[in-house]
């Protein structure tokens with residue numbers, strides 16, 4: 001039986017009515033990808049207030065990686081709600097926070113011993129990671145990357161690369177933030193066409209005549225030397241796969257070189273795994289399959305499968321640098337969210353969950369690559385595991401971004417029952433943030449809609 005079921009025009013009358021009220025009463029700032037209003041969600045399916053069923057290819061921007069209302073997570077939330085929902089960890093502690101930290105501390109074996117700080121959102125965790133790094137090193141400068149997205153609070157905004165709509169009008173930003181080129185080799189200077197994925201092997205010797213990882217690292221190191229001075233750098237923050245910036249994987253050899261540079265200069269390496277974490281790339285954290293361990297990892301989104309929770313986990317000596325009262329917040333590490341996150345980790349203890357995610361990633365990659373042979377508007381298909389995307393261009397030679405095409409496909413998709421999002425510095429990337437519990441049939445059903453959307457571009 002198909003998951004998609006549309007029984008009204010899209011948006012339906014109730015969705016239109018509530019959207020009109022939203023326009024009147026709600027700040028216009030939060031963007032809306034679709035005009036659909038949710039009534040119920042289960043697994044990969046969202047049912048709207050008009051009784052239409054959609055397949056969700058966004059997972060609430062990567063928040064519900066295990067699907068909506070995962071039964072194990074729901075049960076844990078219900079059990080915790082029977083006990084208490086809030087005391088504040090600053091006042092009366094609770095075991096869930098402690099046990100969750102204990103488990104997150106095992107995720108970075110190469111950085112052991114680790115400690116964890118919990119907060120509410122990804123941006124808040126990013127802010128705190130910078131605080132830990134600055135106090136631990138006694139330095140100020142933070143290096144972020146082009147295409148980077150780290151959130152909406154002031155430091156997170158400063159670290160974020162894209163001006164419109166994230167930063168425009170909100171200046172001034174915190175000082176001592178510097179930006180390096182991200183290893184985006186599709187758009188790297190002097191690269192014609194699609195260079196394809198990095199073949200790896202920088203440590204052993206890159207097989208390519210022109211090693212782009214080395215070029216990108218050399219550009220980074222020179223910027224740090226000339227513009228900041230290595231001894232002034234507190235932290236480098238990077239997403240292992242640039243998420244909002246366009247689902248661009250950072251090749252492992254580049255990250256290895258960054259790791260060595262941080263070790264050499266006493267700099268805290270922070271991986272922002274807010275979007276790449278919790279199975280999104282086929283491993284619990286992306287860094288686990290890339291073989292590079294950061295000093296601090298920032299997590300959120302899939303951590304509590306839809307409840308607001310974030311974490312900074314990393315080397316105890318860095319986390320311990322901030323004294324009592326230096327970080328925190330009323331709701332940081334809320335008991336319901338901690339219970340949900342412990343249930344999420346229990347779910348990932350079953351190897352079948354990540355195996356299925358990887359299986360979906362392979363099927364998705366094959367399908368997107370087959371589209372690239374058919375649709376000349378696809379400039380590149382890329383990703384890591386099931387975190388996949390296609391970049392749309394007006395023509396492959398000039399690589400001119402085609403944002404209008406991406407928007408048209410997003411619209412076609414929701415009008416035909418699939419909720420999809422674009423991303424990218426140029427807004428021209430279609431990203432697939434599929435629920436990792438999606439069935440093969442649901443994947444096929446959704447991809448047929450997206451394929452028809454691409455075909456409709458003409």
Ligand SMILES: Cc1ncc(COP(=O)(O)O)c(C=O)c1O
Pocket residue numbers: 061120121122123124126149150151152239243244272273274275276300301
């Ligand atoms: C990599 C990354 N970091 C930070 C954030 C900010 O997280 P939040 O929206 O929970 O503040 C996001 C959100 O999309 C993200 O993708």
